Amino acid sequence: MAVAAARVASSDFDPFSSETRRNPYAAYERLRAAGPVVRLTRYDIWAVPGFAEVKSVLEDHANFSSAGGAGLANYFKQKPWRPPSIILEADPPLHTRTRAVLARVLSPGVMRRLADEFKARAVTLIDPLVEAGSFDAIRDIAEVFPISVFPDALGIDQEGRENFLTYGAMVFAGFGPENDYFRELMAKAATVLPWVAAKCQRQALRPGSFGAQIYQAVDAGEISEEEGALLVRSLLSAGLDTTISAIGMSLYSLARAPAQWAVLAGNPTLARSAFDETLRYDSAAPFVFRTTPHETVIAGVPIDGHEKILLLVASANRDATRWERADELDITRRVSGHVGFGVGIHGCVGQMVARLEAEAVLSALAARVSRIEITGDVAYRESTGLRALSCLPLRVIPK
Numbered sequence: 001m002a003v004a005a006a007r008v009a010s011s012d013f014d015p016f017s018s019e020t021r022r023n024p025y026a027a028y029e030r031l032r033a034a035g036p037v038v039r040l041t042r043y044d045i046w047a048v049p050g051f052a053e054v055k056s057v058l059e060d061h062a063n064f065s066s067a068g069g070a071g072l073a074n075y076f077k078q079k080p081w082r083p084p085s086i087i088l089e090a091d092p093p094l095h096t097r098t099r100a101v102l103a104r105v106l107s108p109g110v111m112r113r114l115a116d117e118f119k120a121r122a123v124t125l126i127d128p129l130v131e132a133g134s135f136d137a138i139r140d141i142a143e144v145f146p147i148s149v150f151p152d153a154l155g156i157d158q159e160g161r162e163n164f165l166t167y168g169a170m171v172f173a174g175f176g177p178e179n180d181y182f183r184e185l186m187a188k189a190a191t192v193l194p195w196v197a198a199k200c201q202r203q204a205l206r207p208g209s210f211g212a213q214i215y216q217a218v219d220a221g222e223i224s225e226e227e228g229a230l231l232v233r234s235l236l237s238a239g240l241d242t243t244i245s246a247i248g249m250s251l252y253s254l255a256r257a258p259a260q261w262a263v264l265a266g267n268p269t270l271a272r273s274a275f276d277e278t279l280r281y282d283s284a285a286p287f288v289f290r291t292t293p294h295e296t297v298i299a300g301v302p303i304d305g306h307e308k309i310l311l312l313v314a315s316a317n318r319d320a321t322r323w324e325r326a327d328e329l330d331i332t333r334r335v336s337g338h339v340g341f342g343v344g345i346h347g348c349v350g351q352m353v354a355r356l357e358a359e360a361v362l363s364a365l366a367a368r369v370s371r372i373e374i375t376g377d378v379a380y381r382e383s384t385g386l387r388a389l390s391c392l393p394l395r396v397i398p399k
């Protein structure tokens with residue numbers, strides 16, 4: 001099927017550039033105005049910027065496959081750079097089998113047991129920082145908290161944990177075209193990847209942990225031993241840099257909106273919905289990819305088979321046809337239904353863990369701090385897959 005050039009909008013927008021990372025929202029607005037599907041000429045891929053279309057593509061796994069790869073690389077046309085994820089980059093029936101295991105391991109009952117532990121750890125981290133009065137919210141909070149609680153929940157010991165930062169960053173840095181940031185991280189691959197693989201083996205995992213429960217599914221014959229190790233790796237890959245980046249971006253959004261921080265400080269029980277609103281407002285995971293297994297259609301536009309489709313979830317979350325005052329952060333709005341965690345069969349299986357972590361951090365800070373101020377330059381990491389800060393200097397004014 002040939003692309004009907006006359007009817008289809010195109011743009012030279014670059015979703016992976018440093019400029020886009022600094023402020024993507026004006027470009028997203030232009031894309032939404034251009035049409036429901038826009039050809040991105042730099043990469044020869046399709047972009048979908050509006051809420052209704054992003055949601056309907058995510059809910060249609062038969063016409064929009066995940067097996068073509070989670071990033072820009074098209075596994076239907078080229079060999080993957082690493083063995084594909086058996087959950088994120090899989091379609092049914094493989095996906096149905098692996099997802100059932102992770103959904104059970106990360107069930108609401110398990111989350112309730114973790115909540116108190118996460119809250120206590122957050123208070124221990126935050127209180128000395130509040131006493132100090134100023135700190136770097138990325139180096140001292142966002143990069144510390146998930147690494148201190150999540151590998152524990154997975155069942156991995158403390159030794160060598162700094163490797164997780166590199167590994168987490170590596171996974172998402174490779175979503176777009178190769179850049180220096182990705183190459184720097186990959187230079188450490190020879191040490192970090194075998195270290196991570198060893199940590200995902202059955203004998204390395206604490207009994208009762210998420211990791212050990214994945215191996216119980218192996219013992220029950222639901223998945224193979226090899227698949228068990230890959231699923232533990234999936235939790236590490238998908239669960240670390242996402243939460244690190246999202247906690248950083250959440251603090252950044254709130255620091256830029258003092259009136260919203262005042263609402264949260266007045267009522268720290270709003271921490272969970274405040275986090276979701278920051279994910280809607282300025283998401284750490286700005287897009288996901290799908291690949292067409294065959295010819296199909298998006299909003300009446302014919303799409304060839306084996307085409308990459310960039311679903312701009314961060315743009316969908318600012319779409320004025322779905323959200324009132326879409327460009328305003330409002331932590332009291334009804335934010336459910338945002339697509340910052342995706343939706344459909346691949347919707348984030350770890351979203352309850354992410355919310356628990358962020359809620360613990362935000363409520364510990366909100367309980368102690370009446371105002372936060374940005375005191376210096378803020379910088380973005382050059383990751384092509386996530387929107388993440390490398391530094392966020394803050395001063396906090398205690399209650």
Ligand code: HEM
Nearest residue numbers: 087088238239242243246285288341342346348349350354
């Ligand atoms: C705020 C932090 C997080 C964000 C923004 C986020 C975002 C997302 C998004 C957008 C998807 C959908 C991908 C797609 O449709 O292609 C996803 C899937 C996934 N997430 Fe998360 N995530 C976060 C935290 C976590 C955590 C903490 C875990 C693990 C405990 C996790 C594990 C996964 C897994 C395994 C998938 C694949 C699910 C599937 O394919 O069925 N995520 N996440």
